[in-house]
Amino acid sequence: NAGVTQTPKFQVLKTGQSMTLQCAQDMNHEYMSWYRQDPGMGLRLIHYSVGAGITDQGEVPNGYNVSRSTTEDFPLRLLSAAPSQTSVYFCASSYGWSSTDTQYFGPGTRLTVL
Amino acid sequence: GIQVEQSPPDLILQEGANSTLRCNFSDSVNNLQWFHQNPWGQLINLFYIPSGTKQNGRLSATTVATERYSLLYISSSQTTDSGVYFCAVDRSGGFKTIFGAGTRLFVKA
Numbered sequence: 001n002a003g004v005t006q007t008p009k010f011q012v013l014k015t016g017q018s019m020t021l022q023c024a025q026d027m028n029h030e031y032m033s034w035y036r037q038d039p040g041m042g043l044r045l046i047h048y049s050v051g052a053g054i055t056d057q058g059e060v061p062n063g064y065n066v067s068r069s070t071t072e073d074f075p076l077r078l079l080s081a082a083p084s085q086t087s088v089y090f091c092a093s094s095y096g097w098s099s100t101d102t103q104y105f106g107p108g109t110r111l112t113v114l
Numbered sequence: 115g116i117q118v119e120q121s122p123p124d125l126i127l128q129e130g131a132n133s134t135l136r137c138n139f140s141d142s143v144n145n146l147q148w149f150h151q152n153p154w155g156q157l158i159n160l161f162y163i164p165s166g167t168k169q170n171g172r173l174s175a176t177t178v179a180t181e182r183y184s185l186l187y188i189s190s191s192q193t194t195d196s197g198v199y200f201c202a203v204d205r206s207g208g209f210k211t212i213f214g215a216g217t218r219l220f221v222k223a
Contacts, residue, residue, distance in 0.1 A: 027177075035213075042200050042213030043157075090157065100219060103147075105157035 001028050002077050004106035012112045013081040019074040021109050023091030031094045031101070032074040035089040036060065037108075043090060049074055081113045116141045118214035120201055126217045127191050134188040134189075135217045137201030146177050147198040148186050151216070160186070191221045 012048040025032065034047035035058075045058030049103045063085060065077040074093075077084060089109045094101040117140040119210050124161040127133055137146070148160040155170055156176040172191075177184040 032168075040215065042202070042215050043211075044213070045211060049208075059212070088155065092157075102159045102162065108155050 004088075004091055004093050004104050006106035006109050008109060009107065011112065013078075014114055015082060019078050019081065021078075021089055021091075021111070023046050023074045023076065024072050024108060025074075025093040025104070026072065026098045027095070027104070028071060029093035029104075030071065030094050031096060033058070033092045033103075034064070034066065034083075035073070035090045037090060038087050043092070046089075055060065055102065062081065080110075083113045086110065086113045087111060088090050116143070116205060116212055117201060118203055118212055120199075120214035120217050122217060123215070127218060127221045128220065129191060129193060129223050131221075133188045133191060133219070135188070135219075137184040137186070137197050137214055138199075139203050141182070141205065142179070143191075143203040143205050145204045145211075146184055147202045147211075147215055148175055148184070149202060150197050151198040151210050152202065153197055160199075178193075188219075191219075193221045193223050195219060196221050200207055 004025045030051045034046040035043035036044045044060045046064050047066040049055045052068050054067050091106040092103045094103045119138045140158045146164050147162050151157050161175045163175045163177045165177050167176045172189045194222045198218050200210045200216045201214045204211045
């Protein structure tokens, strides 16, 4: 199993550009989520999904869109990048959405918006 | 919303020393997890511990839910323990998880 994979590892954008961060898992996990991590801070939940076709907002959803057309993939779209979106983005997955299910994290995407 | 505070913010240890990291939370929670983020950024789940005590090798954790705090104990620290330790909670029974700001640990050889 590859676990949770994220692409790209690094990305530089100009203000106003759009892009999609990719996240995939091969563990047949129903639950997937996106977090951002800013310097000196913990992770903040952006969006999450409890299964294909079902998504919901987390703590900081503004400026981001998600969709979940398959169990394996959960892409995060930045509609019009802003410098405030400079951050490290982590994708996570787990088998279910029970509090006992362990979350597995991807390696992260480091995004810089100029 | 719920507040999660971790202390100390930074900790430097000599290899072999023991340490205790603390997580305080402002309201009752359904779930509490401890994570380790290594110096390369990888996040690993250490414990799911909404209450009680668990041990895994040199690491153990205790959560006293009625008093709204959790402790992570690291014994006989090693350089590979360096990184950031995060406490994360949620109240909803799902995964609207709130992370603390973390404790940054550096273990010197």
